[in-house]
Amino acid sequence: MPQVIADISVSLDGFVAGPEDSSGRHPLGIGGERLHRWLFELATWRTRAGRGGGERGAGADIMGEYFTRTGAAVIGRRMFDHGEKAWGGEPPFRVPVFVVTHRPLPPRPMPGGTHFEFVTGGVAEAARRATAAAAARGKDVAVMGGGQVITAALAAGVLDELRLHIVPVLLGGGRPLFAEPLDPAITLETTRVELSSGVTHLFHRVPKQEGRHRCSPTR
Amino acid sequence: MPQVIADISVSLDGFVAGPEDSSGRHPLGIGGERLHRWLFELATWRTRAGRGGGERGAGADIMGEYFTRTGAAVIGRRMFDHGEKAWGGEPPFRVPVFVVTHRPLPPRPMPGGTHFEFVTGGVAEAARRATAAAAARGKDVAVMGGGQVITAALAAGVLDELRLHIVPVLLGGGRPLFAEPLDPAITLETTRVELSSGVTHLFHRVPKQEGRHRCSPTR
Numbered sequence: 001m002p003q004v005i006a007d008i009s010v011s012l013d014g015f016v017a018g019p020e021d022s023s024g025r026h027p028l029g030i031g032g033e034r035l036h037r038w039l040f041e042l043a044t045w046r047t048r049a050g051r052g053g054g055e056r057g058a059g060a061d062i063m064g065e066y067f068t069r070t071g072a073a074v075i076g077r078r079m080f081d082h083g084e085k086a087w088g089g090e091p092p093f094r095v096p097v098f099v100v101t102h103r104p105l106p107p108r109p110m111p112g113g114t115h116f117e118f119v120t121g122g123v124a125e126a127a128r129r130a131t132a133a134a135a136a137r138g139k140d141v142a143v144m145g146g147g148q149v150i151t152a153a154l155a156a157g158v159l160d161e162l163r164l165h166i167v168p169v170l171l172g173g174g175r176p177l178f179a180e181p182l183d184p185a186i187t188l189e190t191t192r193v194e195l196s197s198g199v200t201h202l203f204h205r206v207p208k209q210e211g212r213h214r215c216s217p218t219r
Numbered sequence: 220m221p222q223v224i225a226d227i228s229v230s231l232d233g234f235v236a237g238p239e240d241s242s243g244r245h246p247l248g249i250g251g252e253r254l255h256r257w258l259f260e261l262a263t264w265r266t267r268a269g270r271g272g273g274e275r276g277a278g279a280d281i282m283g284e285y286f287t288r289t290g291a292a293v294i295g296r297r298m299f300d301h302g303e304k305a306w307g308g309e310p311p312f313r314v315p316v317f318v319v320t321h322r323p324l325p326p327r328p329m330p331g332g333t334h335f336e337f338v339t340g341g342v343a344e345a346a347r348r349a350t351a352a353a354a355a356r357g358k359d360v361a362v363m364g365g366g367q368v369i370t371a372a373l374a375a376g377v378l379d380e381l382r383l384h385i386v387p388v389l390l391g392g393g394r395p396l397f398a399e400p401l402d403p404a405i406t407l408e409t410t411r412v413e414l415s416s417g418v419t420h421l422f423h424r425v426p427k428q429e430g431r432h433r434c435s436p437t438r
Contacts, residue, residue: 014233
């Protein structure tokens with residue numbers, strides 16, 4: 001059974017994008033690129049991008065394993081809209097990507113193996129379809145973000161694991177890690193931490209629980 | 220020269236107290252006690268409280284060393300007001316404690332070595348006086364919280380180190396770790412991480428920088 005694993009980089013002050021990320025001028029928000037620099041400097045990222053060199057160590061190993069085990073991805077429409085131009089004609093996913101959206105588009109197969117599908121039934125439906133696609137390849141599902149999709153996945157009880165990559169920068173504002181208040185009844189267990197190239201990789205299991213978790217006003 | 224070190228427990232959703240912590244009924248906010256349970260279960264805490272047993276490991280060692288090296292403390296008035304009753308006649312600090320406040324009280328020496336002093340000149344003055352007191356004992360200064368005092372200390376450039384104890388619980392709301400937006404020019408460096416008894420201890424150096432850091436609208 002594929003595992004559904006979310007990964008996201010977060011600043012020390014708890015933001016996954018900097019201020020003004022809706023302006024169009026700063027897709028990651030002001031300073032938001034500081035959250036992702038560590039990734040592009042990893043040897044395993046550079047190898048995948050056809051370049052040499054880069055940082056080795058626990059972070060590189062973690063992300064190398066991430067690329068290998070990912071058989072399908074779930075992303076939000078915001079990430080799709082902002083990424084489309086940056087990814088170019090051959091997006092780096094190389095697997096089926098299920099885009100959670102209220103504004104569906106026709107399926108979009110791309111050179112290199114990426115195949116975008118637009119899902120209007122919410123993150124649970126996207127995770128279900130991604131799980132089927134990943135199972136066919138004997139791999140796992142990567143919930144790649146942004147924060148809104150990861151929050152919804154956690155709230156809907158579809159995540160098996162949440163991996164935070166804590167970057168010791170301050171953004172001073174922006175998009176918080178969790179886009180909505182989460183139910184305190186959701187339990188998580190920290191299973192592994194690694195400090196590598198200045199970034200803390202913090203892994204959590206999300207034990208499967210009965211029903212769904214939407215924050216309710218019952219307490 | 221004493222080091223000025225802040226320690227605070229924070230939930231995975233970034234809160235240092237739960238919702239409704241101003242109501243008087245829940246000094247730590249609803250669910251906020253879940254942030255501190257790990258501490259009371261440590262062998263080194265229990266020993267200090269005159270009890271036996273408890274958890275051993277990196278967390279116990281970190282906090283044992285904390286008790287040993289603390290020669291003076293800085294806390295906020297909120298923590299003082301809420302703690303006063305809980306601490307009883309012999310507060311657990313056993314060192315000079317400088318309380319940052321706009322509403323000063325006369326100095327209050329207590330049995331057991333705790334001596335409260337009320338400082339109206341802000342966190343920088345409190346840190347300065349605590350540093351002098353700690354230096355006289357060859358020890359360090361502990362900035363104990365709450366979040367507002369720690370945020371102000373970071374903004375004022377008086378912290379040498381920030382230690383976060385990340386507890387994998389969700390509070391769903393409450394007081395965020397940083398009480399005000401911080402200047403993205405403040406740099407931090409993650410120096411150590413330890414996972415112990417389910418809690419991640421995340422240490423950061425705060426290199427001394429020119430001038431003070433208050434978030435300004437210049438960017």
